[in-house]
Amino acid sequence: MKTTRxxxxxxxxxxxxxxxxxxxxxxxxxxxxTKGFRHQSIEKGRAVIASLLLDQNIQIDSTENAEKFTxxxxxxxxxxxxxxxxxxxxxxxxxxALIKYIEQGGxxxxxxxxxxxxYEWPWYGKMAGGYFESHPEQQExxxxxxxxxxxSTEMLPDKWTRFDEWYNFKNVNPDIKVLAKxxxxxxxxxxxxxxxxxxxxxxxxxxxxxxxxxxxxxxxxDEPLFRQHVMGGIKYAMGK
Numbered sequence: 348m349k350t351t352r353x354x355x356x357x358x359x360x361x362x363x364x365x366x367x368x369x370x371x372x373x374x375x376x377x378x379x380x381t382k383g384f385r386h387q388s389i390e391k392g393r394a395v396i397a398s399l400l401l402d403q404n405i406q407i408d409s410t411e412n413a414e415k416f417t418x419x420x421x422x423x424x425x426x427x428x429x430x431x432x433x434x435x436x437x438x439x440x441x442x443x444a445l446i447k448y449i450e451q452g453g454x455x456x457x458x459x460x461x462x463x464x465x466y467e468w469p470w471y472g473k474m475a476g477g478y479f480e481s482h483p484e485q486q487e488x489x490x491x492x493x494x495x496x497x498x499s500t501e502m503l504p505d506k507w508t509r510f511d512e513w514y515n516f517k518n519v520n521p522d523i524k525v526l527a528k529x530x531x532x533x534x535x536x537x538x539x540x541x542x543x544x545x546x547x548x549x550x551x552x553x554x555x556x557x558x559x560x561x562x563x564x565x566x567x568x569d570e571p572l573f574r575q576h577v578m579g580g581i582k583y584a585m586g587k
Contacts, residue, residue: 350467360463373585374406375426380413382434386460388565389431390395395568396428397577405585415440418448425585426454426555429461429475431562436464446470449554454584458577459562462516474551477519477544483536485512485563490545492527497548498579498587499557503572508533512563514537523558546576548583557584 378397379389397407406425413436421427421444437445449455463479465471472478479542490507492500513529515538527546531537545560557580567573 357414360562373404374408374424375400375428375524375581376421376424377409377428377430377505378411378432379409379430380432380436381505382436383463384433384460386431386433386563388563388568389411391565392430392458392562392568395574396430396581399574400581403578408422413437413441414552416444421445421448421453422451424453426456426581428456428458428581429464430458431460433460433463435467437468440457442468442470444585447534449474449552449556451553452586453554454586455554455556456577456581457556457558459514459560461558462514462560467530468556472518473520474554474556476523476547476549476556477516480515480517481538482512482514483534485510485557486534486536488513489530489533490527491530494524494526497526498583499546499548499576501579502575503527506530507572509570509573510564511561511567513537516559519544520549522551523549546585548580555584555586557581 377393379393393409400407416437457475462475462477466478487508487510492503492505495501525544525547529537529543529545531541531543537543548557559580561567561573
């Protein structure tokens with residue numbers, strides 16, 4: 348009996364040590380390069396997300412330098428977080444590195460304006476899930492959460508009313524798995540015939556992709572539900 352208990356305790360201790368080592372080795376990259384409109388909320392968002400990750404023993408790096416996009420560097424990361432990136436971000440070699448990273452099982456998290464980037468690179472649009480087309484003035488709207496079997500939405504109400512800048516999208520990848528939609532009857536300026544995805548995920552070319560359309564305002568990053576939502580998306584992209 349004592350031997351059995353000892354073996355059991357050794358197993359638990361070994362599992363705990365392995366889990367702690369794995370957690371310490373988990374690392375993500377927050378990428379915030381902009382070549383177009385620059386969101387004021389980038390600085391607030393980066394600080395909040397970094398704090399949330401560190402609380403989970405996940406290490407973070409942050410950069411606006413696309414020269415960091417080499418395969419040798421990217422393979423250190425469980426996920427890349429594109430926080431309100433805009434415009435033409437990468438040269439040909441950097442694009443190839445991102446493709447290879449995704450193909451080798453990497454994770455991508457797009458927040459708000461990450462869909463307002465790389466319009467001349469169709470692979471990026473398909474990977475991100477679509478492109479930004481337009482938006483009305485900032486206002487309150489109702490989000491209909493249609494799939495709660497995901498780490499990013501399981502905590503959300505079925506109908507979530509909040510204030511933000513609401514993107515209309517074009518070239519939406521039909522293979523995305525939509526988690527939440529905007530109710531276009533609840534605000535003015537929607538242009539997607541009330542079939543308006545705003546949060547989605549999908550497996551793409553070997554990698555895991557999560558996108559949330561929330562994140563224009565500083566106040567977004569103070570919302571407890573948004574913090575849980577975005578952390579769920581990051582964990583999905585990391586393969587957790």
